[in-house]
Amino acid sequence: MQTQLLGIPIDRRSRRRGLVVVLYASYAMLVACFALAARSGVGLVFAAGLLPSGLALMSAFWALSQLALPYATEGAGRKEQLVDERQLQVRDRAFYRAYQILSSVFGLWVVYEGIARTNERQWFWVPQTFDEYQAIVWGYLLVSMTLPSALIAWTEPDLVDSDDTQANELRLAR
């Protein structure tokens, strides 16, 4: 895993978790802004919310993709990365967990929507408009693209190497 992004250290798990929160929170904010803009006009909402949340979303998406780059396999136009057997295990576990989560969420959604649509008293919320469906579909796409990286960023421990001091001493001793 990368320890720096544009000179910003991301070796601490708390920072990487912050990045994951920013990614999904900015998407939620973007959806809220679109909903608000649809009701009360685009101008002010765009300046106040749509632009910053869109930028935050794109930045967090890019940062998360960079963060997990060493876990990518060779090819796809990337430089050869050193991916050892532990990193491959971590990556495979993250993809497996992401698949489990996404398929479970999809299955639960199908069941929920089936119940909600047949419920005559309309106790449950279901998307009605095209915009609501768009928000759900794009959200699902975003999560499916980023979840493995987000899981790695969320679960990998601090990358601060306790050996660093000793390494410096050894270098000085040589």
Added chain:
Amino acid sequence: MTQNVAAKLHNRLSVLRAERRLTRQDLAVALAINYQTVGYLERGEFNPSLDLAMRISEFFGLPIEAIFSRTPLSPLSEQLYSSSARTKEK
């Protein structure tokens, strides 16, 4: 009853590395792995494959059982002096 197949593997990697005055980065380069993985190996948080264990064994010029064990390893110095004392007694 199922057995815990991923039981912790004890090792002497940190001692061997320190003896040879190597950094984690040096060892990682020699073994063609990421330097963070060396840390995971030393702390016993990751069990190496047979291939990696053999590469480590070749690098240090020691048998695998001298580096890895399923039971906690005693200090090398203790083993060395107890074996030399036994030799003297003979």
